[in-house]
Amino acid sequence: MNFPNRETVEELRRTYPEGTLVELVRMNDDYAPPPGTRGTVLYVDDIGTVHVRWSTGSSLGIAYGEDECKIVQKSK
Template sequence: MIYNEKKVEMLRQRYPEGTRICLDSMDNDPRPIPPGTKGIVQFVDDAGTLHCKFDNGRMLGVIPDVDQFHKIDQEQAQNDTQTEENIECEEITETEDLEENEEMNMSM
């Protein structure tokens, strides 16, 4: 689907680089990104495709009016990041606790 210049410019303003999105569905791709996957817009090309890097490591173009997605507001994106950081901190703490327990068991 090719958009006119005004539509492409509107998409670039609505989804600038760094905008967080969440994919709701992608039906026309042979290897679709799973629903609920979040990503970051890297750029909008001249055809109006949002090229994104998704949190699962994949990079793929999202086509407005074909793929279903929604923009994640800044506050929600920050909360998601803080939650991910907290989970990472908990995982590190759990790993450190396991290592300490192993060291204590070895020294006994």
């Protein structure tokens, strides 16, 4: 796994603030919700994982450099 530097983590936090609505594009995890599932960003941790509360009830995070999501509606 490739960990981001501090500047990249800060950019991720600006891009995915708490409350942002995202949609899963792909996730490399056997327990991942299906692509197209939407969820709300909870926070971005120090290794750049975007933690999400998915509509399926799952709370798996989007791992930096491994998984992909897109913003549906940015938090204000």
